Amino acid sequence: MTQEWPLYEVFVRGKRGLNHVHVGSLHAADDAMALTHARDLYTRRNEGVSIWVVRSEHIAASTRDEKDPFFAPSADKVYRHPTFYDIPDDVPHI
Amino acid sequence: MVGREVGVSMTSTGTEASAAGWDEARLSEQFDATIAKDQRIEPRDWMPDGYRRTLIRQIAQHAHSEIIGMQPEGDWITRAPSLRRKAILFAKVQDEAGHGLYLYSAAETLGADRAELTDALIEGRQKYSSIFNYPTPTFADVGVIGWFVDGAAICNQVPLCRCSYGPYARAMVRVCKEESFHQRQGYELLLTMMRGTDGQRAMVQDAVDRWWWPSLMMFGPPDDDSPNSARSMAWKIKRHSNDELRQRFVDMTVPQAEKLGVTLPDPELSWNEERGHHDFGTPDWSELQRVISGDGPRNVERVSRRRAAHEEGAWVREAATAHAAKQAARTQETARTQKTEGAAA
Ligand SMILES: [Fe+2]
Ligand SMILES: [Fe+2]
Numbered sequence: 001m002t003q004e005w006p007l008y009e010v011f012v013r014g015k016r017g018l019n020h021v022h023v024g025s026l027h028a029a030d031d032a033m034a035l036t037h038a039r040d041l042y043t044r045r046n047e048g049v050s051i052w053v054v055r056s057e058h059i060a061a062s063t064r065d066e067k068d069p070f071f072a073p074s075a076d077k078v079y080r081h082p083t084f085y086d087i088p089d090d091v092p093h094i
Numbered sequence: 095m096v097g098r099e100v101g102v103s104m105t106s107t108g109t110e111a112s113a114a115g116w117d118e119a120r121l122s123e124q125f126d127a128t129i130a131k132d133q134r135i136e137p138r139d140w141m142p143d144g145y146r147r148t149l150i151r152q153i154a155q156h157a158h159s160e161i162i163g164m165q166p167e168g169d170w171i172t173r174a175p176s177l178r179r180k181a182i183l184f185a186k187v188q189d190e191a192g193h194g195l196y197l198y199s200a201a202e203t204l205g206a207d208r209a210e211l212t213d214a215l216i217e218g219r220q221k222y223s224s225i226f227n228y229p230t231p232t233f234a235d236v237g238v239i240g241w242f243v244d245g246a247a248i249c250n251q252v253p254l255c256r257c258s259y260g261p262y263a264r265a266m267v268r269v270c271k272e273e274s275f276h277q278r279q280g281y282e283l284l285l286t287m288m289r290g291t292d293g294q295r296a297m298v299q300d301a302v303d304r305w306w307w308p309s310l311m312m313f314g315p316p317d318d319d320s321p322n323s324a325r326s327m328a329w330k331i332k333r334h335s336n337d338e339l340r341q342r343f344v345d346m347t348v349p350q351a352e353k354l355g356v357t358l359p360d361p362e363l364s365w366n367e368e369r370g371h372h373d374f375g376t377p378d379w380s381e382l383q384r385v386i387s388g389d390g391p392r393n394v395e396r397v398s399r400r401r402a403a404h405e406e407g408a409w410v411r412e413a414a415t416a417h418a419a420k421q422a423a424r425t426q427e428t429a430r431t432q433k434t435e436g437a438a439a
Contacts, residue, residue, distance in 0.1 A: 004208065005411065005414070005415065007208075024196055024200075024261075024264075026195065029411075029414035030418035030421060033418075041192055041195055044188070044189070044192065061138065063138050
């Protein structure tokens with residue numbers, strides 16, 4: 001009986017200095033195989049210098065459910081932005 | 095179809111949404127507004143069942159085409175005339191496998207099950223592009239496939255980079271970056287043959303004659319015979335009609351054929367000053383129907399080859415699963431012993 005290999009999400013760091021970015025998913029029997037598959041599938045042309053793989057089922061994610069204003073706390077705090085503050089034009093370097 | 099409970103790929107279904115007390119009309123409005131603003135729909139968003147079904151069918155069919163598409167060219171890997179051509183062809187066919195996998199991955203974000211998609215292909219319940227049911231009797235076919243078939247794929251896939259479904263659009267961006275190599279290696283191969291002997295030139299012309307019409311058919315039936323197109327356009331899955339894309343391909347290919355020194359096998363092909371496009375003849379649509387419904391020159395062979403590869407690979411998948419389970423058990427065992435030893439010390 002064949003049990004399907006679990007699904008992994010793949011994150012690739014394009015070059016030094018950048019964050020890992022989600023690029024897609026793949027199936028693999030275990031973590032080591034997921035890494036080599038990710039290398040073969042997502043970095044055939046030097047697209048990455050580092051790879052993360054994580055079992056899809058281990059990712060917790062927010063949903064787009066506007067009834068639950070999940071992101072609302074960030075919407076009403078304009079004072080978190082530098083443009084909120086009036087500074088006279090003749091003050092240098094600010 | 096199994097809606098898998100996974101993080102990034104998890105899909106939010108209509109039932110989940112109504113449990114949250116949202117009525118379908120509001121959700122549908124939100125969906126339409128997202129499409130109207132030219133924003134992307136993402137896996138966990140609510141979407142109409144028809145949109146989900148259409149996408150799964152299209153993406154699966156696209157994925158199957160990439161996978162089956164490895165066969166006609168793959169036939170030549172062992173017989174490529176030089177190490178250079180062999181390495182190129184190997185890389186090209188490997189890319190097509192990659193394209194298939196990017197696409198299966200996109201289909202899975204919609205709740206499709208990978209194993210079921212494979213079954214649907216090898217049981218003939220889902221289709222793939224009709225073009226891959228034609229044979230590749232000469233090495234010139236490898237060149238013409240790169241030039242025509244990958245060229246046509248580029249025409250089809252570039253607009254899909256702006257498809258309304260995020261994961262599909264992103265897969266297409268990745269694919270399109272790689273297709274350019276495919277088309278150029280094919281054209282370069284043909285250029286090389288055209289600089290060769292009379293026999294080689296004849297071989298190129300023969301391949302062009304066989305692949306031209308099937309390549310035009312890759313864009314699907316004419317617009318007035320393409321019932322689902324309007325809906326896909328409204329959903330911004332599709333951005334251009336079949337006939338528009340076909341025209342684009344013809345206009346793009348004619349000057350390339352001239353440079354190469356081959357004749358495209360269509361007596362009606364001519365530049366139309368008024369339209370600013372080439373006029374061209376009508377493909378034999380009954381042939382397309384025949385090939386799609388299973389009666390092409392290589393349909394049976396392609397599917398049975400795919401089935402054989404899947405079945406012959408079963409023991410590898412099973413062995414890897416068993417190995418992974420054993421490794422996991424061993425790691426757990428070591429962790430437990432270390433803990434006990436630690437406690438004893
Ligand atoms: Fe491809
Ligand atoms: Fe290709």
